[in-house]
Amino acid sequence: xxxxxTQPILEIHDLTVSYDQSPVxxxxxxSLPAGxxxxxxxxxxxxxxxxxxxxxxxxxxxxGYVKIFDQDLxxxxxxISYVPQRESVDWNFPASVLDVVLMGTYGKLGLFKRPxxxxxxxxxxxxxxxxxxxxVHRQISELSGGQQxxxxxxxxLAQEADLYxxxxxxxxxxxxxxxxxxxxxxxxxxxxxxxxxxxxxxxSAVNYFDWFIMLNLHLVASGPKNEVVTEExxxxxxxxxxxxxxxxxxxxxxxxxxPLKD
Amino acid sequence: MMTFDQxxxxxxxxxSLIAISCxxxxxxxxxxxxxxxxxxxxxxxxxGIVIGFLVSGTQRGLEVIVGAGILGILATLMIDWLRKxxxxxxxxxxxxTFTLLFAIGIILISAFAYRVDLDQECVLYGEIAYLPIxxxxxxxxxxxxxxxxxxxxxxxxxxxxxxxLFYKELKLTSFDEKFGVVxxxxxxxxxxxxxxxxxxxxxxxxxxxxxxxxxxxxVVPPATAFLWTRQxxxxxxxxxxxxxxxxxxxxxxxxxxxxxxAGMMVTVAGIIFFVSVGLTRYRSKIKFGTQNEAKAFxx
Numbered sequence: 001x002x003x004x005x006t007q008p009i010l011e012i013h014d015l016t017v018s019y020d021q022s023p024v025x026x027x028x029x030x031s032l033p034a035g036x037x038x039x040x041x042x043x044x045x046x047x048x049x050x051x052x053x054x055x056x057x058x059x060x061x062x063x064g065y066v067k068i069f070d071q072d073l074x075x076x077x078x079x080i081s082y083v084p085q086r087e088s089v090d091w092n093f094p095a096s097v098l099d100v101v102l103m104g105t106y107g108k109l110g111l112f113k114r115p116x117x118x119x120x121x122x123x124x125x126x127x128x129x130x131x132x133x134x135x136v137h138r139q140i141s142e143l144s145g146g147q148q149x150x151x152x153x154x155x156x157l158a159q160e161a162d163l164y165x166x167x168x169x170x171x172x173x174x175x176x177x178x179x180x181x182x183x184x185x186x187x188x189x190x191x192x193x194x195x196x197x198x199x200x201x202x203x204s205a206v207n208y209f210d211w212f213i214m215l216n217l218h219l220v221a222s223g224p225k226n227e228v229v230t231e232e233x234x235x236x237x238x239x240x241x242x243x244x245x246x247x248x249x250x251x252x253x254x255x256x257x258x259p260l261k262d
Numbered sequence: 263m264m265t266f267d268q269x270x271x272x273x274x275x276x277x278s279l280i281a282i283s284c285x286x287x288x289x290x291x292x293x294x295x296x297x298x299x300x301x302x303x304x305x306x307x308x309x310g311i312v313i314g315f316l317v318s319g320t321q322r323g324l325e326v327i328v329g330a331g332i333l334g335i336l337a338t339l340m341i342d343w344l345r346k347x348x349x350x351x352x353x354x355x356x357x358x359t360f361t362l363l364f365a366i367g368i369i370l371i372s373a374f375a376y377r378v379d380l381d382q383e384c385v386l387y388g389e390i391a392y393l394p395i396x397x398x399x400x401x402x403x404x405x406x407x408x409x410x411x412x413x414x415x416x417x418x419x420x421x422x423x424x425x426x427l428f429y430k431e432l433k434l435t436s437f438d439e440k441f442g443v444v445x446x447x448x449x450x451x452x453x454x455x456x457x458x459x460x461x462x463x464x465x466x467x468x469x470x471x472x473x474x475x476x477x478x479x480x481v482v483p484p485a486t487a488f489l490w491t492r493q494x495x496x497x498x499x500x501x502x503x504x505x506x507x508x509x510x511x512x513x514x515x516x517x518x519x520x521x522x523x524a525g526m527m528v529t530v531a532g533i534i535f536f537v538s539v540g541l542t543r544y545r546s547k548i549k550f551g552t553q554n555e556a557k558a559f560x561x
Contacts, residue, residue: 057443082441082444082445089438093293095433106434114430115430155441159445
């Protein structure tokens with residue numbers, strides 16, 4: 001079940017990516033509408049992060065292409081924002097919370113220019129949105145996992161982009177932070193931004209996102225929640241993990257999940 | 263016994279200039295987890311020096327610096343290629359690359375020994391004590407002071423401009439290179455720029471302090487400063503202070519004990535580092551009781 005859209009914000013055509021001859025993504029082809037909160041679901045090793053990295057140009061695909069706002073990545077870098085996995089950097093780096101968020105403004109500043117008052121104010125307002133105002137001058141080495149994640153999201157907000165790609169922003173954060181981040185993402189998508197999130201927890205995903213991409217090397221599904229969150233497609237995505245699947249159907253039954261309600 | 267004459271001043275001044283250049287670059291090398299790449303570069307430039315020397319016929323030619331620069335970048339690319347494409351671990355790639363290039367340099371020196379007035383001792387250890395008698399004399403016969411001092415001044419100016427111009431890019435790519443690439447910062451150009459500066463600094467400091475001290479100055483002062491602070495600006499400032507202290511103390515200790523200045527500078531740097539390790543551990547133990555509670559409360 002792959003639903004293609006007209007005037008997509010992101011279009012991926014026949015994308016194949018492999019590491020050392022073994023394919024990690026196989027013939028992925030889909031398009032996404034603007035202004036949605038989109039979840040990428042799939043089991044471990046399904047190629048979720050690889051997909052994000054290929055979209056961001058961090059991995060060279062073997063074949064296929066990615067178009068964003070109907071253009072090549074290099075022409076629209078200013079409109080795209082990226083939240084890498086929290087573990088991808090060394091948090092012992094000598095920088096304050098504000099320093100890191102200011103890095104989000106560097107793309108628009110260009111070479112040689114230093115961030116000034118305007119960028120500082122922007123960074124502070126982004127920190128306010130993620131509830132980190134009290135930690136502006138804190139060294140990043142002293143932050144908890146959830147706080148690190150908030151700082152990364154604030155940095156992405158400071159890019160003032162239209163399309164946001166986030167790699168596991170809910171990994172290893174407490175409930176409180178998860179809810180706060182989710183509310184923020186929802187606000188963003190309501191104000192017309194498109195947010196694509198790699199997520200591993202199906203239970204919460206059903207509540208969070210309004211468009212789903214289901215991935216397991218191949219693309220299993222891409223479409224609105226009410227059309228793709230079905231037992232059959234989840235089974236296809238998660239393969240033979242029966243234990244998990246019975247939990248899923250139980251979950252769907254328990255919540256009396258009704259696609260028509262949304 | 264302790265004298266502060268003109269020669270002492272010139273040596274300490276030049277050593278400090280070199281320590282500052284190395285320290286500035288070393289901070290970013292350390293933050294990129296590339297401290298040992300600096301080591302690799304400082305050895306890998308040897309064949310470049312020899313080839314430059316053979317081409318120009320003099321140790322002071324521009325060709326020597328260009329040759330070294332090219333080899334420095336080549337070493338960086340080779341390490342990167344081995345790591346990413348051949349999937350060799352970083353430390354092994356460094357070990358393979360610089361020993362190979364250094365060995366080629368040694369072979370070149372011995373093969374062309376009759377034409378090369380370069381000795382391996384000088385490349386490895388340097389001799390800053392000769393600095394006051396190696397003067398830069400103009401065609402008109404006027405002496406402008408020690409040649410190596412002028413090289414060190416030029417070097418520092420280049421390093422300072424590079425780091426001032428690209429400060430924010432260096433900072434971002436050191437912290438999160440992928441994010442830098444995504445927002446369109448020329449991360450690989452910045453990286454190559456930094457490696458070229460390290461190569462150039464290594465070469466222009468060779469005669470004065472040798473390859474070993476260059477590595478020590480690239481690695482030890484930033485590592486020591488990192489024990490004390492988690493702020494980039496303070497880290498840089500502290501690195502520079504340590505670099506100057508090392509030059510000053512190294513010179514006078516060498517003078518007192520009548521030994522190698524470069525060797526004494528490395529020793530002093532090592533001592534400062536280990537004293538810092540001891541003091542910072544002691545400090546964190548004192549803080550432990552109260553700090554822990556306050557932290558738990560705020561997060």
